[in-house]
Amino acid sequence: MSKMRIIIAGGGLAGMTLAHRLHRHGLDVAVYERDAGIAAREAGYRIHINSTGTSALHAALEPRLWKLFLATCGMPNDDMLLFDEHLDPRPSRDKSATEGIGVPDDIPEHLVVCRSTLRRILFLGLEPVVRFGARVTGYRSAPDGTVTVLLGNGETVEADVLIAADGINSAVRAQRLPQMTVADLGARSIAAKVPITNATRSRLPGQLFNTFSMAYDDDRTGLTLGPLERTDPGSPLVLEQDRAFQDEATKNYALSIFNSVASRMMPDAELCAATPERLKAYALERVASWHPALVETVRLWDTATVQPLTLRSCVPVTAWEPSNVTVMGDAVHAMSPALGIGANTALRDALVLGGELLAVARGDKALLDGIGAYEEAMRGYGYQALRASASVGEQVIGHLPLPE
Template sequence: MTVAIVGAGLGGLTLARVLHLNGIDAAVYERDSSRGARGQGGMLDIHSGQRALREAGLIDRFHAIARPEGQDMRLLEPDGTLLLREDTPDDAPSARPEVDRADLRGLLLDSLPEHTVRWGHTFESAGHGRAHFSGGRSTTYELLVGADGAESRVRALLTDARPAHTGQHVVELGIPDIDRTHPGLAAMVGRGNYWVLGDGQSLSAQRNGDGRVRVYLSFYRTTADWIATSGIPFDDPAAARTRLIEEFAGWDPRFTALIAACDDTVRPRSITTLPIGLTWPSTPGITLLGDAAHLMPPVGQGANMALLDGARLGLALATRPDDFPAAVRDFEREMFDRTGAAARMSADMQELLTAPDAARRMLAFFQPA
């Protein structure tokens, strides 16, 4: 049996790895021209996804690249009031360690046989057991798996659902080599996550394993066209930083100092989600996983669900290698239940973050009475 996986993200690569361990042929078709063609984003909080890495035989290698100290957290209000500080003891279990997304993806890529990933393949269409890619290329398959992210093209083969704007926009900035260039800010942010929650906007900073601190400015209750209508010149990094600092006028100067210290990386993006509890009729020969199946707010669940999707689908196919349609039905039933609950939890967290008293409500979440 041949499995064609569209998308070399975490879910697709985990599926390929589990299939490889179980002797099932799979190829991953990725639109990027190479593994280093574009950045892979910041840190990931891996918790339930560790079960998937264990099934993939990679848990020890994962712990070798993970950062348990990344579990440290500081929560503040815009006036600088420190509400919560949690520092991870050196001997604490790695229940939710942080890991650079690029490192985790690299671990998965390195675990696969050479040529499993076919770079430079942009999916265009599929039907009658054949997938078509840009440049006139095509391949046959027994099962086509859409692991191609939020803007999945494979999804249209199963459902008309499309991602919808949540009311949130995020602007990503960053400070490289922060310990050397801005030691005071480095000490303020600490080893893990730093959150400042205000009314309708927030600032978070996240230390990466390469010494870079990624700074995320979130604006809630915005319209879908906010990037174009905000008046912030995102194509001019210096001017954009100035305008973003103005958006945080009245906040403690330490927070605007973080923005001022950032380099010329300025990446605005709209946050979208798929409907909570999205399902589709099981269709022989096609399925979805990861963000293609259940795009949810970026609050710590999506990557874990994608890893579990890949492992669970791989094990289902390995258990029923002579009946792929039944294996896919079993997988989809489990995925719908599991990720529906995760999506509801993520939506609740998103609602908390948009509340006028978000910081105090977040404190109550982490320290319930």
Template sequence: MSRPRVLIIGAGLGGLALAHGLRDAGVDHLVVERDASVRSRRQGYRIHINADGSTALYEVLPKRLWELFRATASIPGPVGEFYDHRFDVVHRFEADGSARTVHGLPEHLNVNRLTLREILATGLDTVRYGRTFTGYRRDADGRVVAHFADGGTETGDLLVAADGVHSRVRRQRLPHARVVDSGLRLIYATVPLTPATRPLFPEGMFGGYSAILGPKHRHLGGAPVEFAEPLSRTASRIAADASLTEHRSYMTSAFGARVEDLPDDEELFAMNPSALRGLALDMMDDWHPRARRMVEHWELSSVLPLLLRTSVPTEPWPASEVTLLGDAVHAMSPAGGSGANAAMLDGAILAARLREVRDGKPLLEAVAEYENAMREHGFAAVRMSADNGHRMLGQDPLPPA
């Protein structure tokens, strides 16, 4: 199979990373995404990029886009702190100067999710937006036929589920794989970093991710994303074909609580941004005034509720012409800051294995090697994130595999 055709369902970070890797390898591929565009739906704001994420991006991105990623990434400060709800420091960490770098970048970075997705979408003419995947079958030749809600089909030698935690591909390919409620809900928002708001945040909240830990497992997490110049100017200097949505520097702010302390999901997800902010403030009634002022400065247009789910690690399955990556197979709590990195690492690993298929390796052998690596690092990240979430935030313990 010198030139397999790969169908990728989903144009999130993992699916787009895979597409770039396949483009570089000269492997025929098509990405199909249900959203109308890369900007159609808010999925969050700041994400943490670790060594796995930076390495994956370095391996799959063209040089100009790698440099654009470097220029738009935010480097955390050297001091980080966690606080209790009275704003007393309960944990402090400082960079010791020995932290390793990854291709010239610090090991830990903060990036704006949409900016990274726009960078990953740049230069790809193989992405088709506005098509909803409904299921797949195999044809008489054993190839995979993907069906879409518009009545159309696409045929390929390999189907890749990159369609997130609600993956329709996973439900068909691995119906026994479980995704469970973490027991936590977040109200997510941003605070623009201006001369008026910056003093709200102590130095220890500019060192990556920090959190104010309150009673009853309530918490207010935060992390900065800062831009040195307008994003359009950065893109024009480095990758003129990249179209980046402008963002001001901001502090991500996320209030979290146990599900039993909140309105039911139907009511919670029907609340408008002002009501969500009011709910968070009501649940922080006895917190330090500084913490409450942070929430009072939420940008209302940015406020949204999130239901946190996690996959349950699954026993290995035999390789086939349908595989999975990212949240479609190992969704995880954000408490480990690993989800996006794991998805992009999946994309880079799978692209490398499919390059070998182009050069003569049997497809199922390559898929098996990829899935072994994906399960090892992906499910380890699920367990780590669930453990952190349970210890620090009151997340439900991860069920047994």
């Protein structure tokens, strides 16, 4: 097996999934992650995993971890429902925008998972190759074809391949593709978790407990609820993990998001500086005249989980010449959350890029040919998903169009 040294900048879902696949096949891979540890921060909320994402995870994970993933998922059994602010039904969204980008219509392919739980699963077995507290700030390309990776603490490390999986603010992407811009979509959100217990269920109507519910008024101010109820929280695979994992992986909750266009939200400086208590109070003020069940949804927010979000998107650029520095996930195609396919598209990157790097390691392809094939494919499906998400987001969330 080739001794090709691969460094992944960023220990999010896509980077860690890729690391698992490469590590399982004996490649020399290391992950450099800016967080101080796996539990250093709230790593996100409930995310939708479709067949695109499950294909990538199945290819990457050893059987035991795959089963652990399934045990910690939820399996919704209804479609997304849309309401107005009075909880009267609105027409369902036009699904034609999702054709060809891996969004399934059949129930078995539709899973939901807690992002931080999945991140913990992806860390298992990779402890020796993940370095926490190591922010990648850039790189230098050497004449011999190697890359010197620059870390925030002044250290450097040598590699044959550098992969930017470090998110929308990627320092590597900024250097590798300076022509790419990130657009503010002009919408703001306040997100939180709602614990799902017998008590909370009794306070909300059953129609909100489907795959995903969104209520919005004529100004596109909206409130969502997306439950995550675990498939098998009593699985021995879950119970053999440490207490922190068990506590997180056995609790049911719903993701709830209050969203509005930026011009109708509190100013950005105030939004970013506000305490969780203030953000929750503000959301309650904004929905005070709505249906009582929607007001109650915000009252049930777990205040400790409340945080503001800014909707941004990468803007597609024309093809570039491949090199031994490449990009994946939100570093290259961060998108509107309107279709819930951003994580799946990033996981698809891990599947495609992983396959190309394994072909290079076997000697079936030259390195730049493999990376070039991945980048060409990624620009196709990634930009299609990005544009489709932006289009639906304009219609449903009311955010700005994607710049041309």
